[in-house]
Amino acid sequence: MDFNFWDPFTWIGEWLLNLLVGWGLAETIALTLLRFAGAVVLALVLLLIGGVLFTWLDRKLSARIQDRLGPNRVGPFGLFQGIADTLKLLTKEDIIPAGADKIVFNLAPLLVTMSVVGIWAVVPFAPTLIGTDLNVGLLYIISVGSIGTLGIMMAGWASNNKFALLGAFRTVAQMVAYEVPMVVVLLVPTMFTGSMSVHAIVEGQSSLWYVALAPVAALIFLTTSIAELGRAPFDLLEAESELVAGFNTEYTGIKWGMFFASEFLHGLTISALTAAIFLGGWQGPGAEARPLLGFVYFMIKTMVVYFGVTLLRFSMPRVRIDQLLDLNWKFLTPLALAAVCVTAVAEKLALATNWSRLGVHIIANVGLLILTLGALWVRARMVRRRFETEQMRLAARSESAAD
Amino acid sequence: MTIAQIVFLVISATTLVASILVVTSRKMVHAALWLVLSLGGVAVLFVLLQASFLAVVQVVIYIGAIAILIIFAVMLTRRMMYDTGSPINRYWWAGALAAVLLFAGLVVMLGQIPSITTQASALPIPEGELLSLLGTALVDVNGYMLPFEVASVLLLAALIGSLVVARPMERKTEEGDKR
Known part of the structure; x- marks a missing residue:
């Protein structure tokens, strides 16, 4: 196969496959080996980018x-600070606290890193580049x-440390809770495409990005993703002022580094997922024929989302645990369910009546938004009124007590 | 032996050892973690059977929800860091007997299927279609709609029931409200 500048991925894959088969390996074994090699390369590149550059x-x-200025001493613009x-981190002492459960303690960072890197197996970078x-x-x-x-739970438990355990408890409460609206809202792109494959979802957005069809769903997905990630405003799991450092309090050296790198990589992951599922992934002018261009589009979209997430992170205060759970169970979960119902009805309506698909969905989403805001307004008024009557009652009581 | 067979043997051995360790390990949290490993082994077995949907659902539901809930409950119990009592009580033989009987029954039942010794041929439908066929069968009137709906109602009833049970008692008096 000739080298095609716009599609280097297929070329590299076939070249390596031919090389291995030429060395006398059976084709199935060669393919398996190449898949392993691809996974290793992907994980290394991602962890390096996630840990160093990001x-x-x-x-x-x-x-x-x-x-402030930020890192500006090591290399140009402080670029080599990460290295x-x-x-x-690599040269620091590796401490295992007394009373810790050694095997579980050492296994936890591996599991956390693995879970983040594993997601990238199904992320389509370009039309021809997907794990x-x-x-x-x-x-x-x-x-x-x-x-x-x-x-994270294992890390918190095995550390033999109250603060680590408390951090792990919070994490689990948060992650299990926010998984619910996330799963529900992922039904929306599934309904649009008729498939749960990320590749098919990206291909289904060739004419229209799903963020235009389902802006509410996209917003809920991003919010729950940030909560799953555990970053501000949802960074209760490592609230420094309350929990020292949360579940990774007792970790040192490269094991702590693994938590750190996987958190950064997770930030990149949710940006990439949002870009792929709602922002059209590698879709863009001319991307179908030129996979390299698709890769560039995908990276640009991911970076834009990552930038937004980072801006949010540094401009929002941390929420309290009760606010966090209230937001999830009383607001996001019902809204996600409503979004799924509304989208299903709108999709069928557009099919049955030959109206514009985009128009129907936009109207449905705006209606949903107005209803939500109305419900919030009514609730806020109720809460405020209850608070005021309570205040008045308290004031009256203290007055009568003073008499 | 093919690679798939080797993987199958390794995974089943791991699953079995892990499930034995679930009932014999002395620390509650360790038992829960071994449970996670054995459930994960079952997920890999699903993958080997090319039932990717079941494999993923196994991980989501059993590892992601149930096992984490169990670990959570164990951690909330007191003295969980050094809970090292013997996990075996005096009825261990009854449990072992039940397990052996169940296993023997399964072996006998599976042995009566005539095609058990021959290798099953792949289903004549592409793998991507399996999932949508499953989905349509569940809501098809001629398929499994009735059991599906009954199960849904049952789950909904369980959900409401758990809410009712978990609700704090109605506080009647003003003093109760203050606490």
């Missing part, structure tokens, strides 16, 4: 928002994510 980006952005930090096209891709993403929850 730390730098994050610190620079936070510095800009907080009116210096990684070296520092594996599972037909249950969306469910796979959820299931792999839940293994990360398990890892």
Whole structure:
């Protein structure tokens, strides 16, 4: 196969396959080996980018928002700060606290990192660059994510530390809760495409991105993803002022580094997922014929979402645990269910009546938004009124007590 | 032996060992973690049977929800860090007997299927279609709609029932309200 500048991925794959078969390997074994190699390369590149480059980006952005300079000593613009930090983490002493459960303690960072890297197996970077096209891709993403929850729980328990355990409790309450609206809202792109495969979902957005058809669903997905990620405003699991550092209090050296890198990578992951599921993935002008261009589009979309998530992170205060759970169970979950129902009805209506699909969905979503805001307004008024009557009663009582 | 067979043997051995350790390990949290491993082994078995949907659902429901709930409950019990009492009580033989009987019954029942010794041929439908066939069969009037709806109603009843049970008692007096 000739080298095609616009599609280097297929070319590299076929070249390597031919090389291995030429060395005398059977084709199935060669394919299996190549899949393993691809997974290793993907994980290494992602962890390097996530751990080294994105730390730098994050610190620079936070510095800009907080009116500081950020890292600016190591390399141009402080670009090599991440490498210096990684070296520092690698050479630090590895401490296992007394009374810790050694095996579980060591297994936890592995599980957490694995769960984040595993999600990338189904992320379509370009039309010809995807780890594996599972037909249950969306469910796979959820299931792999839940293994990360398990890892955090193990880390908190095995540390033999109250604060770590409390952090783990919070994490699990948060992650299990926010998984519910996330799963529900993922039904919306599934309904549009008729498939749970991420690749099919991206292909289904060739004419119209799903964010235009279901803006409410996209917003709920992003919110729940940030909560799953455990970043501000949902960073209760490592609330420094309350829990020292949360579930990873007792971790040192590269094991702590693994938690850190996987958190950064998770931030990139949710951005990529939002870009793929709601923002059209690699779709763009000319991407179908030129996979490299699709890769660039995908990366740009991911970066835009990541930038938004980071801005949110540094400009929002942390919510309280009761607010967090209230937001999920009393607001996001019913809204997600309503969004699914409304979308289903609108989709069928558009099919049956030959109206514009976009128009029907936009009207449905705006109606949903108005209803939600109305319900919020009524509730806010009720809460305020109850609070005022309570205040008045208290004031009256203290007055009578003073007499 | 093919690679699939080797993987099958390794995974089933892991699952079995893990499930034995679930009932014999001395720490409650360890037992729960072994349970996670054995459930994960079952998920891999589903993958080997090319039932990717069931495999993923197994991980989502059993590992992601049930096992985490169990670990959560165990962690909330007191003294869970050093709960090392013996897990075996004096009725262990009854449990073992029940397990052996169940296993023997399963073996006898499976042995009576005539095609058990021959290798099953793949289903004549592409793998991607299996899932949608399953979905349509569940809501098809001629398919499994009635059991599906009955199960849904049952689950809904259980959901409402759990809410009723978990609700705090109605507080009648003003003093009760203050606490």
